[in-house]
Amino acid sequence: MTEAARQLLEDCGVDQERLALEWASAAEAPRFVELITGYVSRIREKGPLGTADGEIPAGDMKRRLSAAVRAAEARKPRTMLGNLAKKLAKSGDYSKEAISQGVRQKVLPAMRAERISIEARMILEEGPAGIKALCTKTGASKEELEKVMAPLEKKGIVSRKKTKFSLAGGK
DSSP: OHHHHHHHHHHTTOOGGGOOOOOOOTTOHHHHHHHHHHHHHHHHHHOSTTOSTTOOOHHHHHHHHHHHHHHHHSHHHHHHHHHHHHHHHHHTOOOHHHHHHHIIIIIHHHHHHHHHHHHHHHHHTTSOEEHHHHHHHHTOOHHHHHHHHHHHHHTTSEEEETTEEEEGGGO
């Protein structure tokens, strides 16, 4: 789960150092204080979300993270994560590399496609948008965007006129 969250945050443009998972027992109070103090110090150095090097602007970040949360709750990414857990259990390989590779190959593509689909609809709620603008705002390639928009067109959720998309029914 942590690796999936880390990769999804990275896909959203969040500096991966903003996520940390460390273990400390109740008997390790000094270690706990050290971990928290170090983490808070690193985050303070980075500044508010959307201001660190490589991060997208805060307004875009808020939309993207909102879409990512909804994507992580969607059935397909959760199914892919469950299938990966079964595969890892069957192989007995719980190494960091096996988990990271499994998430990158199976889970992240499903979460990314779902995030792009959700985020594109969020953008279209503000009005029609061209393919280029949707690609820029979602971080998707033209091919990725076309792939996630096709089922939405087929279901009548979005409509397309040449290179511009809008929510169906002018929503």
